[in-house]
Amino acid sequence: MGLPQLEDLPDPSGKRVLLRADFNVPIQDGSIEDDLRIRAALPTITWLQDHGAQVTACSHLGRPKGKPDPEYSMDPVRARLAELASGVELMENLRFDPGEESNNAVFVDRLVEGQDLYVDDAFGAAHRAHASIVGPPSRLPSAAGRLLAREVEVLGSLLDKPRKPFVTVLGGAKVSDKLGVIDALLQRVDRLVLGGGMCFTFLAAQGHSVGDSLLEEDKVDDCRRLLEEAADELVLPTDVVALGPSDEVRTLGTDIPDGWKGLDIGPGSAAEFSDEVTGAGTVLWNGPMGMFEDDRFAAGTRALAHAMADSPGFTVVGGGDSASAVRRFGVADQIDWVSTGGGASLQFLEHGDLPGLEALRKAPNAPAD
Ligand code: 3PG
Ligand code: MG
Numbered sequence: 549m550g551l552p553q554l555e556d557l558p559d560p561s562g563k564r565v566l567l568r569a570d571f572n573v574p575i576q577d578g579s580i581e582d583d584l585r586i587r588a589a590l591p592t593i594t595w596l597q598d599h600g601a602q603v604t605a606c607s608h609l610g611r612p613k614g615k616p617d618p619e620y621s622m623d624p625v626r627a628r629l630a631e632l633a634s635g636v637e638l639m640e641n642l643r644f645d646p647g648e649e650s651n652n653a654v655f656v657d658r659l660v661e662g663q664d665l666y667v668d669d670a671f672g673a674a675h676r677a678h679a680s681i682v683g684p685p686s687r688l689p690s691a692a693g694r695l696l697a698r699e700v701e702v703l704g705s706l707l708d709k710p711r712k713p714f715v716t717v718l719g720g721a722k723v724s725d726k727l728g729v730i731d732a733l734l735q736r737v738d739r740l741v742l743g744g745g746m747c748f749t750f751l752a753a754q755g756h757s758v759g760d761s762l763l764e765e766d767k768v769d770d771c772r773r774l775l776e777e778a779a780d781e782l783v784l785p786t787d788v789v790a791l792g793p794s795d796e797v798r799t800l801g802t803d804i805p806d807g808w809k810g811l812d813i814g815p816g817s818a819a820e821f822s823d824e825v826t827g828a829g830t831v832l833w834n835g836p837m838g839m840f841e842d843d844r845f846a847a848g849t850r851a852l853a854h855a856m857a858d859s860p861g862f863t864v865v866g867g868g869d870s871a872s873a874v875r876r877f878g879v880a881d882q883i884d885w886v887s888t889g890g891g892a893s894l895q896f897l898e899h900g901d902l903p904g905l906e907a908l909r910k911a912p913n914a915p916a917d
Contacts, residue, residue: 552690557665569669570672571607573609588695606659609625609641614648622639649676666691671889675903681903707736748810791844825855832865
């Protein structure tokens with residue numbers, strides 16, 4: 549079955565629609581730091597309202613532990629949503645009820661009560677088999693919202709027919725989160741460029757000393773296997789920027805002495821990585837190259853953001869941190885697609901499908917294909 553689109557719904561005029569969105573936005577001291585995920589749901593909301601539907605939206609926010617917690621109240625989101633779209637109701641944080649994460653059938657019943665149709669636009673949460681995501685499609689005529697559909701189309705094109713060379717750049721702190729997707733991507737990419745905290749476990753697997761840098765010792769063997777299997781594809785830093793005793797910052801090679809902690813790729817690596825990106829037909833970037841919140845360790849991520857902007861290739865950025873990096877460095881408009889999903893985009897690339905998509909394809913109104 550295909551993914552049902554908004555057009556596959558029965559006439560929404562005068563109907564009540566439950567809209568699952570991913571309004572899990574960063575909030576600091578009660579104010580929203582980045583409203584991308586709210587704005588990204590507007591095309592779907594507008595379509596539904598233009599077709600005469602009454603929209604009730606729902607989302608999770610943060611990770612409250614199955615009970616109400618004022619820190620994770622939807623109030624700031626509700627206020628912002630009201631500024632962007634009028635007449636949309638927003639339920640309280642779904643994760644205030646333990647039934648959301650356990651996919652409890654009674655909780656699903658409560659969610660769909662009084663609703664006629666269900667629309668899922670929560671791409672960022674489509675990798676979670678939670679009640680509001682996988683439950684309603686078996687109860688109500690259902691559809692993918694515009695954002696979800698476009699995310700699947702763009703990320704699907706990376707799996708199906710990427711223009712070559714296909715380069716992926718991965719960063720971020722932990723290699724353990726990304727081993728599965730690295731294995732899967734190595735079947736498809738021409739180059740897999742690795743930076744960020746995770747690169748030190750690879751450097752250790754090559755026999756380098758990493759000093760006080762992030763290291764996942766129990767993953768060194770996995771990294772060594774990948775280096776052996778994919779010697780031609782994997783690209784690692786050749787220099788790093790490190791923080792040493794008494795806060796000294798230095799560019800070092802790939803052997804890092806004790807007392808020093810690598811926190812960014814070095815200028816040589818930044819130039820090499822940028823060349824890979826500007827020479828690509830397709831580029832996917834997930835995860836910063838260093839601790840870019842601190843100016844002393846921002847150069848690698850900044851260089852990569854600019855290379856993404858300059859690349860003639862089809863450029864895709866996924867993951868909250870790299871998405872905020874392209875905005876911070878002022879190049880978001882020059883990226884072809886900035887995904888609203890981090891974990892979801894990587895899991896889609898790893899498995900080619902997600903629980904939220906499977907559920908929609910089983911909806912009673914899903915098109916046969
Ligand atoms: C995200 O921000 O990654 C999604 O909203 C999913 O949130 P979660 O990782 O807490 O399930
Ligand atoms: Mg381009």
